[in-house]
């Protein structure tokens with residue numbers, strides 16, 4: 090599949106048309122139960138494709154969480170392939186949340202799995218973990234650029250356990266800030282923004298990172314179930330708020346299984362975000 094424009098431009102256009110919301114497609118066992126479904130592949134498929142049907146023509150980005158599909162083995166991965174395909178056909182950009190990171194030679198294979206246009210799991214973007222060294226991600230960052238796709242590199246994650254490692258300060262400066270600076274160097278000169286995004290939790294304290302030179306998108310998970318609020322985004326992100334793609338999963342998905350209710354729940358967050366950005 091040929092994607093035409095670079096990822097930064099495609100994401101900017103999707104956000105301009107639909108507003109800056111990313112909804113996670115996370116088939117948690119607890120949500121399957123709440124929707125009256127079981128813990129089996131047919132239920133997984135029903136849940137995930139219902140979320141896609143409800144939201145793919147409404148939100149800018151859908152973010153399937155691969156772990157919840159992989160938990161069902163190859164049949165679950167087959168469902169994930171359908172989710173990626175149908176979400177993209179429905180008009181959403183698909184950010185596959187896989188958080189991959191490995192030595193460079195293995196990263197080449199991960200890149201092929203998610204960012205090569207011939208792969209059955211090729212998405213518009215993937216999440217990557219830089220904790221084997223930012224440089225080890227080069228094969229994925231390079232292939233994403235070649236194929237019009239994007240990456241979101243974990244810098245400062247939304248979970249409380251991330252702080253000890255990510256806020257550590259070494260001779261070269263802060264660990265998370267070093268990831269921000271490396272991404273900024275890769276995005277330099279891109280217009281309207283580069284294809285190297287970062288993950289910075291919406292739960293993170295204001296002012297921890299200097300994101301001013303990033304020139305790329307910032308995925309901000311943590312809205313709703315993890316305690317972050319739309320109102321808190323301005324304090325957390327300040328001047329880079331227009332680059333932020335807030336993300337939530339459970340807080341929207343808990344309104345299913347009705348597609349109208351799912352759409353309404355996502356619309357509520359989209360409206361709050363529009364008001365925030367006005």
Ligand SMILES: O=c1ccn([C@@H]2O[C@H](COP(=O)(O)O)[C@@H](O)[C@H]2O)c(=O)[nH]1
Nearest residue numbers: 113154246247290310314315337338339
């Ligand atoms: O720092 C991070 C990175 C990724 N995530 C993922 O986002 C969703 C959050 O789901 P909620 O139900 O809105 O809490 C989930 O898939 C995480 O793996 C994150 O939360 N924080």
